[in-house]
Amino acid sequence: MKRFGSRIAEAGFTLVELLVALAVTAMIASFVLGGLDYARRTWAISRDREAAGEVDAAAMQLRVLLARTMPAITIDDDSRLARLLFAGSADSLTFVTLSEATAFRGGLMRVRLSWQDRPPAPGRPATLVVSTAVFRANPGLVVEAEPVVLFRRVAALSLTYFGILELGQPPQWQSQWLGRDRTPLLVLAAIELTGNGGTRRLVLPIPLRVSSEM
Numbered sequence: 001m002k003r004f005g006s007r008i009a010e011a012g013f014t015l016v017e018l019l020v021a022l023a024v025t026a027m028i029a030s031f032v033l034g035g036l037d038y039a040r041r042t043w044a045i046s047r048d049r050e051a052a053g054e055v056d057a058a059a060m061q062l063r064v065l066l067a068r069t070m071p072a073i074t075i076d077d078d079s080r081l082a083r084l085l086f087a088g089s090a091d092s093l094t095f096v097t098l099s100e101a102t103a104f105r106g107g108l109m110r111v112r113l114s115w116q117d118r119p120p121a122p123g124r125p126a127t128l129v130v131s132t133a134v135f136r137a138n139p140g141l142v143v144e145a146e147p148v149v150l151f152r153r154v155a156a157l158s159l160t161y162f163g164i165l166e167l168g169q170p171p172q173w174q175s176q177w178l179g180r181d182r183t184p185l186l187v188l189a190a191i192e193l194t195g196n197g198g199t200r201r202l203v204l205p206i207p208l209r210v211s212s213e214m
Contacts, residue, residue: 066206072096088177108135125153156192
């Protein structure tokens with residue numbers, strides 16, 4: 001009987017061995033869970049950096065397009081009179097810029113900044129897109145390319161314009177720039193973006209290189 005009992009004791013675990021095994025298992029589990037949490041946080045940081053990089057690239061693209069604005073003349077569809085093609089409101093803008101020969105082979109390019117489907121509303125951000133086309137003085141000859149997304153999850157957009165309204169007068173700020181015979185000196189774009197990392201506000205003062213009257 002003693003020999004049989006000793007074999008059972010040797011085949012099983014002692015209390016100390018069981019506690020050690022549980023402690024090792026707990027350590028391994030904590031390492032695994034910690035590694036998963038670290039990977040999750042690393043992925044979130046990488047995703048936020050990527051999103052921030054996209055926003056910065058879009059802001060730079062908007063700066064470049066507006067900075068190259070040209071005072072181009074078009075024919076009005078209704079009056080059939082020549083007018084300057086620069087139409088700016090609080091949340092949309094159409095202008096002519098000098099192409100960088102990336103989308104078009106040099107020359108002038110018409111750019112339209114607008115909402116993809118609808119403007120933003122409280123709790124419902126929107127997507128801001130850019131539509132481009134080779135500039136033609138006759139609007140009927142303009143063929144517009146597919147819109148390209150500029151900013152996603154836009155909660156608010158405000159465009160204001162600084163320029164000379166009348167010759168001999170000092171420049172003034174305006175909430176819109178419509179029907180003028182000259183382009184503004186500067187466009188101020190205030191863009192509010194929402195995301196998992198919170199709200200980001202961009203304030204972009206963009207001077208126009210060319211501002212002349214017809």
